[in-house]
Amino acid sequence: MIRILLADDEAMIRAGVGAILGVDPSFQIVAEAGDGRQAVDLAISHRPDVALLDIRMPKLDGLAxxxxxxxxxxxxxxxxxxxFGEDDYIAKALDVGASGFxxxxxxxxxxxAGIHAVAGGAAYLSPKVAQRVISQLSGGQMARGxxxxxRIDALTDREKEVLALVGEGLSNAEIAKRLFIVEGTVKAYVSTILTRLEVRNRVQAAIVAYEAGLVGQDR
Incomplete structure (x- = not known):
């Protein structure tokens, strides 16, 4: 069961999203919040697997x-x-550690799909958002590359292999299956990769993988 916190200041939006989530029996909405401060308090008390946060909320916005x-x-x-799909929102969301947008x-x-992905340890961007991120990366791609x-020179060959699969959007379980190793080992690799790359989350690591040319390589 994937336990979900839903935070939006509009009750009708919460009801609509709740109806969508209700079609998947693996989802359970454990708490709902009408503002950002309440969302933080409920996240601390309920410890949900996934928090769905609206960006624009009273008292404390979604990014904060x-x-x-x-x-x-x-x-x-x-x-x-x-x-809102503006680039500054996307960048700020990734910077604060969001796993999906x-x-x-x-x-x-x-x-x-996004909830299942992030609950499984992967990252998820809606296709329109992914296009924006890729478009941004394309500008000045040689220098970024x-x-x-x-940056990835600090990684071992195995860590680079794991990073490439993170860049493809695979969850820890999917990476473990692909590499024929246990999921706990993948978690350890990912933790080390985030530390060595000095990034906060899998989305930022995936961007590094893309910029370095790891994604799409034949392995």
Whole structure:
């Protein structure tokens, strides 16, 4: 069962998202919040697997709430859910440690897929958001690529292999199956990779993998 915290200041939006989540029997909404401060408090008390946070909320916006939840309840994966797809929101969401970014205008199936992905230890960006990120990376790609390759030099060959699969969006379980190792070993590799690359989460690590040219390589 994937335990979910749903935070949005609009009751109708919460009801709509709740209805979408209700079609998947593996989801359980354990708490609902109408503002960012309440979302943080409920995340600390309920320790959900996934927190769905609207970016624009009263008392404490979703980005600030996400940062506090990451510090106080690090086991909770965070998905930012918003009507806004501006690049500065995306960058800030990734910077505070969000594992997913979804648009409210997207396909409901994206929401279900995104929750399963982040709950399984992977990252998930809606296709429109992913296009924006890739577009940003394309500008100045040569310089970024050189810098990223320098960063991954600190990794072992096995860690680079794991990083490449993180870049493809695979969860820990999927990486373990692909590499014929146990999931606990994958978790250890990912933790080491994040530390050595000096990134906060899998999304940022995936961006490094993309910039370094690891994603899409034949292995």
């Amino acid at each position: 709430a996400a940062a506090e939840i990451r510090r106080a309840a690090p086991g909770t994966a965070i998905i930012m859910l918003t009507t 979804l648009l409210k205008s997207g396909d409901p199936r994206e929401l279900i 050189a810098a990223a390759r320098d």
